[in-house]
Amino acid sequence: MRYLRIYLNFMRFAASRAMQFRAELGFRIVMDIAFYAIFLGFYKVIYSHTPILGGWNEQQAMIFVSGFMVVDALQMTFFADMYHSFQVLYRQGALDHYLTKPISSWFFVGFRYINFASLANVLISGSILSWAILRYEEPLHWWAIAIYLLLLLSSAFLYFLVIFSLLMCVFWWENSDAMMAIYFEGVNFASRPHHIFKGFVRGLLMTVVPFSVFASIPAQALFEQVGWLSVLHVFAVILLFLGINLFLWNRGLRRYASSLG
Amino acid sequence: MSWFQSVLTGQMRLRLAYPWGFWMSLLAELFIVGAMNWFLWHAVVDARGGVGFEGYTTWSLVLYTMITSTLRKVQMNSDQFAGIADDIYTGSLNKYLVYPIPYFGFRFAMHLGGSLMSLMQSTLALGLFWVVTRSGGEPLPGGTALMQSFVLVFLSISLRFVINSAIQASAFWFDQIWALLVLFSFLIMLLGGQLIPLSLYPDWAQVILSYTPFPILAALPAEALLGKLSWPNFFSGLGVGVVWTLVFLGLGHLVFRMGVRNYSGIGA
Numbered sequence: 001m002r003y004l005r006i007y008l009n010f011m012r013f014a015a016s017r018a019m020q021f022r023a024e025l026g027f028r029i030v031m032d033i034a035f036y037a038i039f040l041g042f043y044k045v046i047y048s049h050t051p052i053l054g055g056w057n058e059q060q061a062m063i064f065v066s067g068f069m070v071v072d073a074l075q076m077t078f079f080a081d082m083y084h085s086f087q088v089l090y091r092q093g094a095l096d097h098y099l100t101k102p103i104s105s106w107f108f109v110g111f112r113y114i115n116f117a118s119l120a121n122v123l124i125s126g127s128i129l130s131w132a133i134l135r136y137e138e139p140l141h142w143w144a145i146a147i148y149l150l151l152l153l154s155s156a157f158l159y160f161l162v163i164f165s166l167l168m169c170v171f172w173w174e175n176s177d178a179m180m181a182i183y184f185e186g187v188n189f190a191s192r193p194h195h196i197f198k199g200f201v202r203g204l205l206m207t208v209v210p211f212s213v214f215a216s217i218p219a220q221a222l223f224e225q226v227g228w229l230s231v232l233h234v235f236a237v238i239l240l241f242l243g244i245n246l247f248l249w250n251r252g253l254r255r256y257a258s259s260l261g
Numbered sequence: 262m263s264w265f266q267s268v269l270t271g272q273m274r275l276r277l278a279y280p281w282g283f284w285m286s287l288l289a290e291l292f293i294v295g296a297m298n299w300f301l302w303h304a305v306v307d308a309r310g311g312v313g314f315e316g317y318t319t320w321s322l323v324l325y326t327m328i329t330s331t332l333r334k335v336q337m338n339s340d341q342f343a344g345i346a347d348d349i350y351t352g353s354l355n356k357y358l359v360y361p362i363p364y365f366g367f368r369f370a371m372h373l374g375g376s377l378m379s380l381m382q383s384t385l386a387l388g389l390f391w392v393v394t395r396s397g398g399e400p401l402p403g404g405t406a407l408m409q410s411f412v413l414v415f416l417s418i419s420l421r422f423v424i425n426s427a428i429q430a431s432a433f434w435f436d437q438i439w440a441l442l443v444l445f446s447f448l449i450m451l452l453g454g455q456l457i458p459l460s461l462y463p464d465w466a467q468v469i470l471s472y473t474p475f476p477i478l479a480a481l482p483a484e485a486l487l488g489k490l491s492w493p494n495f496f497s498g499l500g501v502g503v504v505w506t507l508v509f510l511g512l513g514h515l516v517f518r519m520g521v522r523n524y525s526g527i528g529a
Contacts, residue, residue: 027440034447041451045461050308178282182289189297196304201296 006103007111014114025117032073032121036128039065039191054193060223061193062132067152068191068215069125074156077122081113083163083180090170093258106249110164144226151218151234158234159214161241168245171252190214210237264362265370272374276338283334283379287386290330295390298326314461320399321487322458324391328483329455331383333446335414336421336478338375343439344368345425346432354524365513369422376418402486409485409495416502417478423506424474427513433520454480471497474505 043065047058056064086109089095098105133145166183169176189197189205194212197205205212213234221230276283302322306313313319345368348354357364391401402410425442432438450456453475459467470476481498484490490498 024435024437024440027435027438027444031440031444031447034444034451038447038451038456042456045457046305048463049314049461050305052308054304178285181282181286182293185286185290185293188293192297192301197300201300 003103003107010112010114011116014116025120028117029120029124032076032118033124035072036069036125039069040128054195056193056195056219056223059132059136060219063129063136063222064193064215064219065191066125066129066132067148067219070122070129070152071155071159071190071214073118073121073125074153075159077115077118078156079110079113079160079163080118081115082110082160083167085113086164086167087170087176090256091174095256096258099253105253106246110160138223140222141225144222147226147231148218148222151221151231152215154234154238155214155218158210158238158241161238161245162210165241165245165248168248168252171248171255187211187214190216192216194220206233207237207240210241213237265366268367268370269374269377272371273378276375276378280382283382284386287331287334287383290334291327291386291390294330295323295327298323316460316489317458318398320394324399325458325483325487326456327387327390328486329453329479331387332414332417332479332482333449333455335376335379335383336418337425337446338372338379343429343442344371345429346438346442349429349432349520349524350436358521365426365517368426369419372422373418380414380418400488402488406486406488406490409490410482413477413482413485413495413498413502416499416506417482420474420477420502420506420509423509423513427509427516430513430516430520433516433523449475449478452476453478454483458484460484472501474502474509477502477505 040062043053043058043061046053047061051057053061089098089109095105095109098108101108133140163180163183166179167176169179186209189209189211194202194205194216197212202212206217217230217233221227221234224230299319302319306319314322317325348357354364357367360367391399395401424445428441428445429438431441452470452473454462454470459470459476459480462470477498481490481495481502485495
């Protein structure tokens with residue numbers, strides 16, 4: 001309860017910050033609508049040339065890619081600002097401030113930066129997902145949809161865990177820009193159905209480089225009317241990365257020597 | 262114009278001083294884009310019962326996306342992405358306003374210097390990849406393809422600069438304009454054919470897009486390098502590109518002049 005109360009305070013401050021730049025809020029919403037249009041347009045063009053891609057028809061692909069948009073919007077809202085702030089905190093020695101607080105420093109650093117300006121995108125991407133699910137011709141049970149939404153929420157958390165793990169390279173290399181650049185190129189794999197990948201690459205994308213776990217495996221769980229193996233797969237990968245994250249955080253803090261702060 | 266040459270060569274030397282970051286991200290991008298599209302287009306062709314696309318082999322579709330990706334890096338360097346807006350926002354513009362040279366010219370020289378270095382390095386990486394994987398069946402570009410693509414690449418560098426400058430000039434009124442710049446990058450992906458060749462788009466979309474600035478920024482230089490651009494299409498694309506460059510050059514200057522009138526000199 002204590003952590004929940006602290007998190008609600010983070011949200012309150014984030015909301016007041018977002019309202020200071022109203023025009024920019026509008027720009028960001030338009031930008032994200034264009035981002036969503038890219039994916040919808042991409043699959044519209046692809047499916048105008050083939051009825052099936054990676055075993056999925058156009059309706060299924062639209063649900064999958066809308067799910068990816070929701071995951072992206074959630075991580076943009078609740079975590080993305082931290083990606084930019086963390087290296088600055090480290091280099092300026094400002095992590096000290098977080099280490100002295102009587103709560104988990106990992107929680108404080110990871111969850112403090114909420115971007116309220118992106119919350120509108122959660123609504124927009126959620127609306128697109130609702131549209132995609134409503135036009136799906138096969139019957140979907142409500143509990144399958146509920147579990148799918150839970151998986152998308154969990155995937156946004158996984159997205160954060162993967163990036164935070166890479167960001168922690170800064171403890172050893174003093175810089176994680178290159179890792180982040182590679183990550184943001186690689187995350188495009190997450191916007192493609194995992195069945196199109198074969199062999200070793202597919203294995204990688206479903207485990208240690210878990211881009212296919214972000215949206216593709218949850219979509220498969222939905223189309224199977226709750227494929228429990230897929231659900232277990234998502235949570236197993238989340239647990240793996242949570243463990244990696246906490247391990248790197250504790251190891252990294254031992255190396256951290258406040259530089260300027 | 263000796264100042265232009267000095268700024269240009271200075272920027273090129275600067276880029277040479279720190280080449281590893283660029284090479285790492287270039288190679289990562291080429292590998293990731295290449296791998297992802299190799300799987301994608303094979304899956305699409307398999308789903309079509311092995312029937313390919315007219316004018317494109319599976320391999321050339323992969324090459325196409327690799328070319329458009331590297332072109333994006335050539336046109337826009339990360340350190341130049343929002344340089345004008347940063348100058349306005351932080352007040353650094355002051356010093357440029359008293360320089361005896363035009364501000365946009367100075368910025369263009371910096372932009373061109375960075376782009377030329379990116380172009381040389383990207384051409385080397387892409388060329389090596391093309392030579393090594395020639396067994397993929399895609400012939401190396403001939404003289405016509407090289408000439409057409411280099412003309413279009415230089416036009417696209419200029420066009421991207423003037424469009425980004427016009428957008429950045431709005432920083433006189435807005436504190437954060439990076440979202441507009443990213444928005445424009447997204448539009449190039451979708452409307453410029455960065456992800457999929459425009460010839461796979463519906464006919465009506467191809468006609469409309471041919472009058473916009475977007476294909477010059479992605480599809481046309483890539484099609485030219487793959488030897489798929491006829492001379493009539495080359496000249497019409499070139500004409501459209503030049504017109505849009507002039508339009509955005511005028512617009513950028515107009516917005517900038519209006520903004521400078523309200524500029525306080527202590528940051529926006």
